[in-house]
Amino acid sequence: MGTSLGRFKFLVSSFMFRIASGNLKPETCNQEPKATHDALRGARSSVMTEKGTIVYGVDPLIIRDHYEIDYHHSYAQDSPFFVGLTKGQLLGSRCTACGYTYATPRAHCMGCGAATSWFALPLTGRVHTFTTCHYGGEVFLKETPFTLILVEFNGADTLFLSRLKGLRPDAVRIGLPVVARFAKAPAFKVTDVWFEPADQE
Numbered sequence: 001m002g003t004s005l006g007r008f009k010f011l012v013s014s015f016m017f018r019i020a021s022g023n024l025k026p027e028t029c030n031q032e033p034k035a036t037h038d039a040l041r042g043a044r045s046s047v048m049t050e051k052g053t054i055v056y057g058v059d060p061l062i063i064r065d066h067y068e069i070d071y072h073h074s075y076a077q078d079s080p081f082f083v084g085l086t087k088g089q090l091l092g093s094r095c096t097a098c099g100y101t102y103a104t105p106r107a108h109c110m111g112c113g114a115a116t117s118w119f120a121l122p123l124t125g126r127v128h129t130f131t132t133c134h135y136g137g138e139v140f141l142k143e144t145p146f147t148l149i150l151v152e153f154n155g156a157d158t159l160f161l162s163r164l165k166g167l168r169p170d171a172v173r174i175g176l177p178v179v180a181r182f183a184k185a186p187a188f189k190v191t192d193v194w195f196e197p198a199d200q201e
Contacts, residue, residue, distance in 0.1 A: 078105040090121040103160040125151040132169040166196040
């Protein structure tokens with residue numbers, strides 16, 4: 001183990017030295033660096049993975065970084081919200097004691113601590129604020145850049161975070177009327193709902 005790790009460090013150091021000295025040109029890293037990858041693969045097999053790290057570029061440094069996991073996830077008390085999305089409904093939470101309303105699932109009031117009950121939110125609202133995301137997780141790569149908005153609803157005291165589709169990022173404005181849209185093939189995730197400009201109806 002110690003020998004393999006030591007050789008791995010030596011090979012990585014040699015690789016980085018070749019980059020720094022100009023002996024390994026950046027354009028050669030636009031493809032998988034097969035020679036370096038093959039040289040490191042034996043050492044890495046005992047300390048990392050048999051695939052090793054693929055380097056696509058060095059200025060900036062770009063590597064392949066795969067992440068994947070399957071697990072059983074329970075929505076617990078938030079379940080009615082996600083089931084509601086499959087029915088074209090947005091469900092908010094209302095405090096049973098003080099009446100404060102949340103545009104998101106919440107089992108108990110953040111103000112007084114009392115239990116909440118579900119209520120139907122309107123499907124139309126206004127953009128309270130927005131941001132354009134130029135980087136996103138794997139689910140959103142095909143949509144990047146995309147716009148995230150905080151939606152104001154009549155009858156709700158808090159805001160709802162969602163995506164805005166159907167409008168260029170530079171055309172979004174605060175106060176823009178929006179309408180909720182729902183996935184035809186729901187996945188029981190927050191991405192089952194998004195918003196579009198209301199004037200496109």
